[in-house]
Amino acid sequence: DQQVKQNSPSLSVQEGRISILNCDYTNSMFDYFLWYKKYPAEGPTFLISISSIKDKNEDGRFTVFLNKSAKHLSLHIVPSQPGDSAVYFCAASGSKTSYDKVIFGPGTSLSVIP
Amino acid sequence: DSGVTQTPKHLITATGQRVTLRCSPRSGDLSVYWYQQSLDQGLQFLIQYYNGEERAKGNILERFSAQQFPDLHSELNLSSLELGDSALYFCASSVGVAGNEQFFGPGTRLTVL
Numbered sequence: 001d002q003q004v005k006q007n008s009p010s011l012s013v014q015e016g017r018i019s020i021l022n023c024d025y026t027n028s029m030f031d032y033f034l035w036y037k038k039y040p041a042e043g044p045t046f047l048i049s050i051s052s053i054k055d056k057n058e059d060g061r062f063t064v065f066l067n068k069s070a071k072h073l074s075l076h077i078v079p080s081q082p083g084d085s086a087v088y089f090c091a092a093s094g095s096k097t098s099y100d101k102v103i104f105g106p107g108t109s110l111s112v113i114p
Numbered sequence: 115d116s117g118v119t120q121t122p123k124h125l126i127t128a129t130g131q132r133v134t135l136r137c138s139p140r141s142g143d144l145s146v147y148w149y150q151q152s153l154d155q156g157l158q159f160l161i162q163y164y165n166g167e168e169r170a171k172g173n174i175l176e177r178f179s180a181q182q183f184p185d186l187h188s189e190l191n192l193s194s195l196e197l198g199d200s201a202l203y204f205c206a207s208s209v210g211v212a213g214n215e216q217f218f219g220p221g222t223r224l225t226v227l
Contacts, residue, residue, distance in 0.1 A: 006156075032214060034214060034215065036218075042220055042221075043116060043118070043204050043218030043219050043220050044157070044204070044218045045218065046216070049214065049215065089156065093214060101159055101162065101172060102216065103159070104149075104158075104159070105156055106156035107156055
């Protein structure tokens with residue numbers, strides 16, 4: 001039973017345009033959400049996070065939106081750059097401050113075309 | 115460079131064998147996590163240790179075990195290996211026990227022939 005879903009295995013976007021990566025979750029107890037980026041032959045790296053008390057968090061070209069009622073979050077990258085080509089993992093946990101394991105989605109492979 | 119190191123980078127072995135994967139967390143991080151990523155799969159959480167104690171278990175097979183040593187490095191032991199155990203194994207670390215914003219190592223690619 002996949003608690004964190006990323007229904008698009010891959011996405012292609014033109015350089016300079018917006019990339020939108022989507023993520024859905026089923027467990028309403030999830031309280032904290034994260035995005036990780038992974039290049040080939042490297043481990044994932046933390047990108048951005050959002051707590052359930054917020055509906056938006058921005059960091060430079062990256063913005064994460066959270067819709068708790070729909071159990072949906074999205075990562076927007078504007079403008080997209082070729083260096084953004086990577087696999088993006090959505091992840092969720094029950095808490096930011098106390099222990100709870102992090103559940104990762106299957107990932108979306110983003111290709112930014114020059 | 116995340117500061118998390120994993121050895122070896124690649125490991126090729128035969129079915130039925132036993133291997134040990136090693137992880138050194140970032141300096142100051144007390145939590146270590148192990149993940150398995152099979153072909154076209156996401157990251158499957160295996161197990162977490164915090165300051166030497168097991169804190170959480172995920173989908174870890176009984177043939178697999180792990181430990182965290184007093185110097186905080188961790189080892190993942192995989193025994194009676196099967197073809198299906200071929201995967202990338204990642205170690206991650208974090209400062210506290212919460213598990214958020216983990217720092218990942220480069221992974222160990224295990225191939226079972």
